[in-house]
Amino acid sequence: MHNDQLIQSALNEVEECSSVECLEAKRVKFFGKNGLITKELKSLSKLPLEQKKELGEKLNKFKNQFFLIVENKKSIIESKEINLKLARDFLDSSLPARENNYFEAKIHPINQTINEIVSILGSMGLTFEEGPDIEDDFHNFSALNIPEDHPARQMHDTFYLKSTKTDSYVLRTHTSPVQIRALKKMQIPLGIFAPGRTYRCDSDITHTPMFHQVEGLVVDKDINFANLKWFVEKFCKIFFNKKDLKLRFRPSYFPFTEPSAEVDINYSYSSGKIILGKGSKWMEILGCGMVHPEVFKMSGVDSSVTGFAFGMGIERLSMLKYGMPDLRDFFEGDLKWLEHYGFSFFEETDLSWR
Numbered sequence: 001m002h003n004d005q006l007i008q009s010a011l012n013e014v015e016e017c018s019s020v021e022c023l024e025a026k027r028v029k030f031f032g033k034n035g036l037i038t039k040e041l042k043s044l045s046k047l048p049l050e051q052k053k054e055l056g057e058k059l060n061k062f063k064n065q066f067f068l069i070v071e072n073k074k075s076i077i078e079s080k081e082i083n084l085k086l087a088r089d090f091l092d093s094s095l096p097a098r099e100n101n102y103f104e105a106k107i108h109p110i111n112q113t114i115n116e117i118v119s120i121l122g123s124m125g126l127t128f129e130e131g132p133d134i135e136d137d138f139h140n141f142s143a144l145n146i147p148e149d150h151p152a153r154q155m156h157d158t159f160y161l162k163s164t165k166t167d168s169y170v171l172r173t174h175t176s177p178v179q180i181r182a183l184k185k186m187q188i189p190l191g192i193f194a195p196g197r198t199y200r201c202d203s204d205i206t207h208t209p210m211f212h213q214v215e216g217l218v219v220d221k222d223i224n225f226a227n228l229k230w231f232v233e234k235f236c237k238i239f240f241n242k243k244d245l246k247l248r249f250r251p252s253y254f255p256f257t258e259p260s261a262e263v264d265i266n267y268s269y270s271s272g273k274i275i276l277g278k279g280s281k282w283m284e285i286l287g288c289g290m291v292h293p294e295v296f297k298m299s300g301v302d303s304s305v306t307g308f309a310f311g312m313g314i315e316r317l318s319m320l321k322y323g324m325p326d327l328r329d330f331f332e333g334d335l336k337w338l339e340h341y342g343f344s345f346f347e348e349t350d351l352s353w354r
């Protein structure tokens, strides 16, 4: 009778449980090491054989029943808890996104301008080349006919880097060293362009310590200045999308070209906007000329060939085309400026989708 009561109360107690913790507590209470039923099972050995057999069977049967109930209840409770959690954490994917948090990423005008230049020069038959930002003295100066004592070295406001015993290094002051690299590794005839970063220790309204240039080099048996003039004019007309663009070729001097010229573009300002091909203002956009025979010699190229080269300022081209008034803003990292002057990744400007 005592055992029947015990069994009944165990059944009642597990039945009342509504949590996994409660079930565990009941298991310990009845079947743990010192559990009430465990104790009964342990004392079986003291009973006479007949009773031992009867009670043993009963208790063991109950043990199986008890654990079955506990397991069942446990899985019911757990699935209830999961459902509750799912209901609580329900994500309503139809809710609108938070307002004012939306900033469309833009392409920086420099990247946009480089992309345009790459596609125009590529269509004009030149191939892409590049050289390192950290350049050695030979490629940046000596091979370009600028020996150590040459006054042109002062023109360049160079950032010098630590030198080794055999070499001295600089941050390249122009993209012209890529001319040397191309001449050394490529076959003539060749036509290449090389956009990239350039550095000069100079900072004011029209200069930043880091800026971008694109170099062009065309070499063949009989390239002449007329070819250069045609090429530059053609490029500018396509780039600015303007047939009646006014360019001015001004005689100039570069140690690595002879003859040399600088090219200015005609523009005017009208109510804060840049108008090309009109007015009295001129902006210098590039330096160019016929490759100096010394450059061919320094690059190991047979000097029976001729070639033209040019180096354009990418920021200048971008400012004239897209109307930014101040060069320094390009590198301020101001998101408002980028939002205004930057370019969309997508053709459509309307990105709303709700």
Ligand code: PHE
Binding pocket: 173, 174, 175, 176, 254, 257, 260, 286, 287, 288, 289, 309, 310, 311, 312
């Ligand atoms: N490297 C020159 C500069 O930075 C530009 C240039 C390139 C001139 C090629 C002539 C030929 O000013």
